[in-house]
Each structure stands twice: as C-alpha cells, then as structure tokens.
Amino acid sequence: MASEVNTDFLHDKKLDSIAADILRPVGITQGFIIWMGFLGVSLLACIYAYYIQFDKGLIVTGLRDYISWGMYIANFVFFVATSLVGMLISSVLGLIGFKWVKPIARIAEIIAVAFAAIAGLVIVSDMGRPERLPYVFMYGRIQSPIIWDVTVVTTYLVISALLYFLPLIPDLAISKGRIGHTPKWLQATYEILSVNWKHTPQQYKILLKAMRILLILIIPTAFAIHTVTSWLFAVTLRPGWDSTIFGPYFLTGAFVAGSAAVVIMMYFVRTNYKLDKYLTNYHFDMMGKLLVLVSIVYLYFNINEYLLPAFKMKTADAFHIHDLFVGEYAVMFWCVQLLGLIIPIILLLFKIFRKPFSILVISIVVLIAAWFKRFLIVVPTQDHPFLPRQFVPGAWMMYHPTVIETAITVGTLLLVIIIITLLVKFFPVIPIWEMAEEQTENDEKSQE
C-alpha cells in the first residue's frame, strides 16, 4: 500500500463516472424490499424456533450427553472460518502490494464483519443458559479457551469493522452530493458518517497510517481467532480432536471457505449491479488462483490429519478413522474431500474454469462442503468416547439434527445475509476513491 495518496483524482472527470457507476445500485429498490421482506419473514420463523428451544431447553435439538456439540458448534466454526478472509485479502495480499485486491477488499471486509458479528450469536444459540451470558464477563477464568475465544473474536470484529469503515469515509464524502436518488435519512447518514471529510492530503495521510496499523494488527488477531477456535477441540483428550496441527489445519481451511464466499459475493455484486467494469474476469481469474493455492495447502493439512492416525490405527483413533473412511460418515466425508477440495483444485488449475460463472459454481460447492467439513470435525469424534455408551435410550447413540435446530442454524445464516445486503445496498461496495486514484495514476503514467 502506498504511503501517500495523490489527490489529483478529485479533479479528474473519471471520478464522476466511477462514482456514478458504483453509486447507481445504492438505495432502496423494489427488488431490495422484496428480498428483505423474504429474509425478514424467514427470519421470524427461525426466531420462533429459537423461542421454542429457549422455552423447552436443548431437548428440542438432536444433541444428547454423548454427542453434545453438533450443528451449532459446527456452524460457529464455519462462521469464524469464513470471516478470516477479510484478513487474507485486504491485509496479507494488500500489504504485499497486489493491486488486484483493491476492488475486492471491501467485499472481503463485509464478509468478515457479517460472519464475525453473528458468530457470537451462534454460540449463544448453543448455550443451555443463554441468559447467563454476562457470567462469562463477570466470572471469566482466564485459563478457559472459551474466554480466549470471546476476547479475540470481539477484537477481530472491532478491527474488521474499522477496516471496513475507515476507507469508506472518503467514499461517503465523495458520495454525499451524488446520491440524490436515495431517501433523505440515508443522505443524512452519509453526512454524519463522513465525519466532515475534506479530502486534504493530511487527512489521507492519517487515514493510510491508521489503515496500515490496523492491517498489521489484524493478522495476529485473525490467526488467534481461528487457532483458539481450533483449540476448543484440541485442548481435549479425545481421539480425533487431540491433534497438534489443529491450529494451522483450521486456519488454512478457513481461507478456503472465505475465498469461496468472496467469489460468490463478487459474482452477485457484479451481475446484480452491473459492475463488470470493476470486477473483471481478471479478478475472478486471480481469485480462482488464490482458491487453488489455499485449497492445496488445506489438502496438505488434511493428508497429515487423516493419514497418520490411519497408518497407526491406535484403538481409539481407529474407530474414528473407520467411521469417516468407510463407516457411518463415509459418504459425507468423501463428498466433502472430493467435491469440496480435490475436484475444485483440479478444475481451477485450468483457465477455462476460472471464468466468473464456472468459478461461482465451484465456489458454491466448496462453501457448502466447507460447512459439512466443520460438521465432520465436530460430530464424529464425540461418537467414540473412551468408555462404552450403555444403558441409555437408543436416541442417545446417534445424532440426528432436528428441524428446530436446523431452523435456528438457517436463521443465523439469514442474519449474515441481511447484514451483507444492508451494507451492500446502502453503501458503495467498491472503493470509489481507490478506483479513481488508480485510474488517474495509470493515466498520468501513460501520458508520461
């Protein structure tokens, strides 16, 4: 990232056309109302499902004493995982100096903010006593990984929100006079949120400095959140979780899920808002290459994680491996590994599959597989406690998620989509000033 901003772009005519392109979809349209109405009504049904759970207790889920963590925890891990992509794209790739991430950075931050914000709620949905949530802060004991997780997820959310908001400020100032077609309250919001931005070089200097600090800070924070999330499992003695590579294993898996989510969102932003000038085939091509890279790294960790116990076949590990490879979870396991990892790697190596539509399809499959992968990490391990399960009701031997449980999980996904929709619809989704600056810079260079 450059340390100074050339403010010449403010006087360039290109700014007008770029701002017009990017701001066109901002505001309330009929499609938006229908979409939000649909999301809202569906969410109400899910909230009712949660009310039932709150009233009756977790008995309404498929969870019982042996498999006591299920869909909710898998969903939590998935949410934390997906949110990590904000760090990967704007921070790691941005700091290295890749220019192509500029129009994607805000999309990645929106995903980071939305998923990290709802991850906390997902955990609350798993709690037997949600009303005692304040106890975590009142009586928190520092040696519990849950306390570490609460601390770092909150920190990550705050830094991600700042990383979304800070580069948005100049855009809000640019947009103020250009969103006449939107409701008055939105214009007033722009006025307040643009915090009297005057586009002075001094202001840009401070902004870049702040961004730089945050972009560096978020790297260890992001590593921490997913490493600590993996430790929720790895600190236990159970075969299948008792692994020393869980931290990097989770982290690399997170980048796969997150990159897929970014591709999906890029595609919808591009087609719905006609922004193919900014989200070009080149960007999809690069995202495809990124997805291959992170998938190969993840595959490497998968081989480590499954091959070594499978080679040794220690008694307890053997049950677990058997269940995954040929037993009860075999279909899910091989679907996830093949469709979600191996086949996408092979396909994406070819340029033709890195075209927007084909990479969209691949990413959707990868993202769904990523969710089930979390399920496979969380659930089967609990199916094999050290001591036998005896003299308990038959239903306790198996975990079958219930409708209510599924509805609550869908509800949290809906909340994520609602946050994404609101941010996309009310604020410029591609950084206007960065696009304009880049174009002006390019023009100046070519004139020379």
Add this chain to the structure above:
Amino acid sequence: MSNNNISTGQDNDHPEQENGNSRRSFFKNLGLIGATAAAGGAAIYSGYKYEESKPGHDMVKVLTSDNRLIEVPRDQIKDVRVDHDKLQKQGREGLKGHRFVMVIDLAKCRNARKCIAACQGAHHLRPYEYHINTLVMQESENTAPYYMPKPCQHCDNPPCVAVCPVDATFKRQDGIVLIDNERCIGCRFCIAACPYSARLFHWEEPLMAESDKGKEYNIELNVPQRKGTITKCLFSSDRLREGKLPYCVSACPNGVYYFGDENQDAVTNGTTKETYRLSELLRVNAGYQLMPELGTKPRVYYLPPKNRLFEFKDDRDQAHTEQS
C-alpha cells in the same frame, strides 16, 4: 331530589333525634365494655406468658455447637434454615483435612444397580440420567467381560475444571470436583473435555423441577437440579459433611465399594462396614486407575475382576431397549 329530602327531614325531625341519642349511648357502652375486656385479656395474657417463661415449664435440653447442654423453652425453638450463601461457601471450600478416595472392587460387582437407584433417588434424576453407571467392559476379544461401576473420577488434574469458562465446576481442598448449577452457563465444554463421560446435561426440565421449586439450592447435592446446566457425581459430599458414606456406597448389596480418606490411609466397605488400610488394599489386590496414561490423576481406584464367584450375564442390549 335534594329538595324532597330536606322536606322529609323536617317532617320527621323528632324521631330522628331520639334515634341518634340511643345509638350514641349504645356505642358508648360498647366502648366501655370493649376497653375492659381488652385490659382483662392483656392481664390474663401477660400472666400466661409469665407462667410459660418460668423455668421447668416445657423446656427442651439442647446441645450447643460448643458442646454445652442448655435448656430452652420448646416454643422458642426455631428450625435453622441454612442460608444460601453459607451452603455455597461451605460447598466450594470442602471439608478441611480430608482427601476423599473411592475403591471399587470389580470382582464383586454383579450389576445389581442398587448404587444407581440410590444415587438417582438422592439427586432427583431420571432412570437414564447417571451420576454413576455400571458398564459392561471387555478389554479385548479373548478376555473375560466384567461389570464396572463408573462414577466421576474426581481427578486431581481435572480436564473439566480447566476448560470451564465461569468457574462453575471446581476442585475442592478435599479432592472432590463439584458443579455449581447456579453458575453453569451450559456450554458443555466440560462434557467434551471429560474422557470418562462422567457428566450429564439437563436437556429438559429436570425430573422433579415442579416439586423442588423453592427449595434452597445445595451445591453439595445439586438439588434442585436446573434445566440447561451440567450435573455429575458429587461423591455425595452432603453425606460426607454429616460423616456418612456416599449414597451408592451404602446402597451396594455386594460389597463392591470402599470409601474413605487418603490422609488417614483408611477406607470403609459400604456393605460390611469394615475398615481397611487403603495402601494395603491397593497393594494386595493390585489396584489400578482408569486410563492413567491421560494424566488426569483419578481419585477412584479399581480392584481387578479376579476370582469371581458368579456367572456373568451380558445384559447390555436388554437395557437399551428397556429404557429407550
């Protein structure tokens, strides 16, 4: 209307006055009688009180906590209701100077399941909610199966306590691991962490939620049980406070359980009430712990299932269908 009233009033002026007079005098008399009665009653009552408080009249001998024998009037005795804060405080501190320990003789267990019933009765649990469960174990194909009662191991390095985010589950000075149902947030991290599957969660309203309503919560008994929280074996710490053996230990008909204090190096068999030297018992019978390789340092020891004098019946499957 008001006009009408006034005219009627004027017409019946005289009789009304007479009425008023008689009513007034009636009240006057009544007041006098009332005052006299009250004074008399008070006098009688104070006399009665005086009589009652005289020594020797319906007194009860009571032993105080500092070992003095005193007399108090029977009607002045109040039930001491142990208050909530005291129960919590003593429950978290534990019994000073003790290190409780359990020894389970697998050679004697016939799966009578009396321990389980006694435990579930005391802790208000359903038939499939176990603080202690008897498992059918078989180490490998060619070794003999045996019954293994499995309570919480009350580990000295408890993985459950390490992961609890709110100090709801904790280790006491007497070695017992307890759970505070008023603190537990229901995250179930401890269930995930426990390698002995010793913990259970109240997925629904506990069995006796209705009848236990309003009872003072006893952290050493986990009663009243609470929905959405964890419960587990407490080594019957409420009984230990009274100097009694745990529910399961006393209920066993087959002499399976020994319970005692590591500091005193003594354990007592719950059935025969005979006391043994702990170190001797473990040495002679080659006592062992469950999965010591995990580093949890359990406080429950097992004596191997050797020289059994009864036939083994594998009733695992039957038990499943019965209770599902």
